[in-house]
Amino acid sequence: MRSLSAWVALALAAGVCAVPSTTVHKVKESVVSPRGWVKRAPAPADHIIELRIALPQPNFDELERHLYEVSDPFHDRYGQHLSKEEVEELVAPEAESVHLVNEWLASHGVYEDGLTRSPAKDWVHIKIPVALAEEMLRTKYHVWTHDASGSSVIRTTSYSLPEHLHDHVELIQPTTMFSHMKSLKTTFHFSHFSESAKGSASVTADAPPINIPSASGGHVDASCNATVTVTCLQQLYNAAGFTPSTTNGNQIGITGYLEQFANIQDLQSFYADQRPDALNSSFKTILINGGQNNQSLAEAGAEANLDTQFAFGLTFPTPGTFFSTGGSPPFIPDDLTPTNSNEPYLDWLAFILAQKTIPQTISTSYADDEQTVPASFAKRVCNEFAQLGARGTSLTFSSGDGGVGDGEEDPALQECFTNDGRNVTRFVPLFPPSCPFVTAVGGTIHVPETAVFFSGGGFSDLFSRPAYQNAAVTKFLNKLAPGTYKGLFNPNGRAIPDVAAQADNFLIFLGGRSGLIGGTSAAAPTFASFISLLNSARLSAGLPPLGFLNPLVYAIHAAAPDAFNDITTGNNPGCGTPGFNATEGWDAVTGVGTPNFGKLKEILTFGLGSLDLASSS
Template sequence: MRSLLSFVVLSLGLLALSEPIVSPYSVHERRTHVPSGWTLSRRHDASATLPLRFALTQRNIDDIETFLMEVSHPKSENYGKHWSAGDVLKTFAPSDETIDAVRSWLLESGIEDERISVTPNKGWIEVSATLEEAERLLQTEYNVYSHTTGKEHVACDSYQLPAHITPHVDFVTPTVHFDAKISRRSGTEPARTIGQPGSSGPKTTGRFDGVIASDLSTCNEYITLDCLRTLYSLDYTPVATDKNSYGIGNVTVEYTPEAYLQTDINMFAMNFSEGLYGVAPYMVSIDGGYAQTEYTGFDYNGESDLDLQYGMGLVTPAQQVTLYQVGDMVEGASFNNFLDALDGSYCTFEGGDDYTQDAEYPDPYGGGYEGPEACGTATPTYVISTSYSYNEADLTPFYTARQCAEYAKLGLMGVTVLYSSGDYGVAGNDALCLNANGTQTTDGIMFNPSFPGTCPYITSVGATMIAPNSTVYEPETACEEVIYSGGGFSNYFAMPDYQKEAVEYYLATYPPDYPADIWNSTGMSRAFPDISANGANYVVAVDGEFELVYGTSCSSPVSGAIFTMINDARLAAGKSTIGFINPTIYSTDFSGLFNDITTGDNPGCGTDGFNATPGWDPVTGLGTPNFTKLVAAWLALD
């Protein structure tokens, strides 16, 4: 996996994982600091037995980007020839060579054959080892760490593997990963709380009492469906609705307790889209998810109401929208729980979910959903829009790399995955910035990129706005009202080839005037966002009244609706879906097809952030969609 997503060597020094090679061993993983809430307690008991688990490298995983480019780059002979789910599973299963290599090494190291087992999915080799054996095998020392909840966990600071084994093993547990299964009730796991009140989501300035003109003259104050259609030249009625469906939502769909209210959709419809009255999305329940009505208010309904009212409104009532509702009211869910439902192989890929981050089903603690975990139970729609994100630093490089590979698999199958880029400019969620020791605080000074926005295999969406006193017919500016468009440079992922020309031009022509130690200035890292769309002053019906809503939470579903209509046009013409769009939109054939945004910036971390400039920039990406131009260009492709 490390070669799949080459970690950028940071001038920041945040994730310096390199170590001198100690022949024949070399450092495989190293932790830079003990996670919050944990403290070193004592040396592990010498008489203890450790259940070592070796996560085996997936076959062909180093070539996943090449495979994805073959079906996604407009100049490729295989453009649009997307894979089946079976093709994906068959291609990436661990090889017999990998299994044999690790097993042989263990046997040669004195581990008896009866203590070595391969899991049914061939993703793991498990060994019951004494402490002495484990420390000898991995050239490390194990300690016991205590958590504020009273839980204890066995871990080491780093570990090593022989050079001939390194290519066959992604990681080993227990080692540097703090994967002790802490109860959801402790509230310490960031990934599974994405749908909880207070999570990063859209912002509101409260109740809307204004008057919306019928001639678009108030679009600089109040955004409606008509404003967006005019801004982005979206004059289209879908015709291939039986072949097309748009998966929409916050954080990879909707995450309980976030839920929409049908009465709010009806209220919105009566004012802006009469055909939507009484129309509900097609709901797919995942891990006990349902549209709860026990709790209401903007924190519970704002995201879902926004996504569905504008997502359904822009694709018109003729196009059915699929809603994935993920997680129960007790355990909640994470992006990985959703991805498990789309791809059964992901449930066990690279060792499966991390229950310090991902919800566990059936609920092991009682009171939650006790049915079977959703694993390959949902069919992915052609476009999936997500309006939440984490800070990249919230998660380990391994966790993000594993998830990023799954987005590449979805792209191989013809799915377009969009994520909002964040609402705090160059700072992370809740305006947190990085410190040199890897921690995040509001008084930090180092730029804090988002995830999955920095994954090279998704399309990251920033936010724009109509400038004050401007009209809907004039160029937009970067959003600087209530929120700032998230953007910048990854600390985890290398720059993909498809964006090198655009990003290198930006860095050479408009070099950011900041010290190299507060942002990833190497020029080698994944840059985001890729595109943008309006993210200010949306009129949304929430709990029976209209509110003004702001955020890249607005931008992502609007972009998703536009790409859904492009899919419709291609499907009607007998062509494939557009799938992973980044290689296409960065290509010379699509140059100038987005509305370039050249004004505004994205402040954060005590700075003005980056500037919007001609061409790609780390505030608004390539710009906002122009449907008329884009659909014509995509229809011209095979």
């Protein structure tokens, strides 16, 4: 067997011999030196790097047309989602692109048996030494270290391709992406944790119930004002007494990244405390790209436990899946770590899009500052999310935990400056919540509900405002005093969030102890759970799942505002400002509000004809 260095030498020799000396290379993508990252030593030549090559999707506009038609409650095709094969046909690259990229790879000694392709052939995945990547891309990779976290990645600030390939390659990563993926968990109240695995859900408050007209039975237990449980959410969002089916094919999924492990023993403690009828049930775990789900109590993840305990507790007995995706551990130069993709969204998307059957509802509580994600990468990943929506899956993402800031809970740590070398003060939206093909979920607190201070909200600098938001967002912008935050946000951008849910004081079990935790990472799986319950009701009624939610959400909000609980108090400070205010109608703190499950179920199972939807067009 040849040594790695010998293989590299042969591959480089093949590349040098095969590529004509007249080949003209041109810069494909470049970025300024990213703020917060320090360039260290050159990347080791023998380090194996995984490159994902995106081929253009010339018919994506047609896929987008299909997506909006099957997601628009005004359209005759509403709910007629596409099959896996139909989506793949719409995103397939041109044959010429496939041929030219194959030719280029072969010229560098990379042949069919050394690569993998997505089912649609729109992605090519190769594993090659850094030295070969540098030759192919006419660049130099270095080890870069993130100041705040100390984590390191292998990246470059510029790469080139042969000029004739520019129209046939959309992007190649990891190259210029310096994002720092965050788990959106803003508050973790260790002081509330008990030493025993005994929660407080069973404690009865002496105070009388809180009158909430939209809640189940018109009231919510007083204890819910301080401690949020499954029962609290069922009461508050008018879902008490509803039991989803186990036989109609409905499923819910939770994504996990950053070595966050969902502990089954903790889940059983949670069930014993809050959902005793679910005891001894569990969820399916799917490991992706080296992901793990270590069951040591010491390794239990607060984020993963929060997401799975509440999502699966609220939707029991709906089958649940926890997707654990690897690729996030920092690169340690001395160890020559075998993989260093550090872009787990792509790893997860590559897996999930290849599956014939996928959950109808999937929630994610992780994000990056939008400005740290290259525009080409963000737009391509966003388009991948559109494929899932077209297939009938609802995707929820936490809107962020820094208000209008960069996701840092502590305003003193927020860096609200552009990342383009100008260092101009700017609000910092997060991605993927800023993608118009997903549903961004903001946060509330207390009963009656008010906006929680950390609820991420604002306007995208990458994506323009989609048509489904125009009426609601324009009303909000018209309420702002002239010149409010001028230059700090893009008023024409995709607005965040779309909806909201409770986001603080959630009672979970972690490492055998009970305690309270918060963040929009609590809000996203909560909202997703009520969507999953709606999907169950629809499937049992012979109706299709909801799929891409946003056109429907804004249409229902316009025609039947009481289907969402409008949040009109609170704000989301950040970047040295008070942020935006919650107000009547849509706002950049809580979106259109929190769900009234009972009302939504009535609308979505008795037929959209029960609404005068035409009045909202």
